[in-house]
Amino acid sequence: MTRPVGRVVDVHAHVLFPEVDALVAGHPGLAAARALDARRNGPEALAVNGPMVGSRIPKLTDVGVRLAAMDAQGVDVQLVSPSPSHYHYWTDELTARRLWESANQATADHCAKAPDRLRGLGLVPLQHPGQCAAALDHALSLGLLGVEISSHAPGRELSDPAYEPFWARAAETGAVLFLHPFGCTLDERLDRWYLSNTVGQPAENAVALSHLVFGGVLDRHPGLKLLAAHGGGYLPTHIGRSDHAWRVRPDARNCAQPPSSYLRRIWFDSLVHDPAVLRHLVAAAGADRVLLGSDFPFDMGSEDPLGALRDADLPPAVLDAVAGGNAAALLGLG
Known part of the structure; x- marks a missing residue:
């Protein structure tokens, strides 16, 4: 193949x-967080998750192993973000600060071992909005390109006014914000057959993005x-329903433009596991807004992201853009 x-x-x-998770070992809130995770995922999923992650520890921690896997995939550069299991949005302010400081530094150190091939993202504590701008600045000061965030924090959606200083600082600095859910608030309804991930993750993405769109966050912070x-x-494939609500219901018209217009102001990774859905995503968001993503090295990712991209039968110029051109522009890779 060409x-x-x-x-x-x-980018995923x-x-x-x-060492980051060691910071919360023995913390009184950790047991409750793990119990919630177990309730949401169910015992069968947890029985699979442990061995699955364990078998991938070398790829998750060893730069040499990572680079060899990238070579096998035909990937030149990875945008590396901490495992979402490091969010720990249940922690108090002091522990949260220790976590993001440690995660940011560790990510920068990991990428520094192969600076021509690895770029990184840090973390911010969404449960403490007042720390988020400082955590973002800390990540940027270490040479990271931005931060990774989940779809919500306990008791707060991304449309919460408390995040306004964070969005403003992110727009001002040009930082990349990688929206990657972890967990789903549908709880026990998804506790079998790994529905917590297969249904929960795309649902959380759609809810979080809808809060940013309908909540006017993207109007106030267009940068x-x-x-x-x-x-x-689910949002790009079902955006017509959002547009319809915006047209016919006054309570849904809290954003300045039809919701579908905001898809062209957001970037999306290509990890949709279906060539037809990927073609639809490119059509809905624009050929310049979709970037290659694999979820390396987890089992719900793609071991052959370029192969998945080729399966979508996109025009050559679009394939080249999604494979790397769009990411180079977004990340400033030159």
């Missing part, structure tokens, strides 16, 4: 830091560089 023109960039890849994992979940 290799895409230019560098191939995977993770790194794991045992935000927002990158949504998992192709934005």
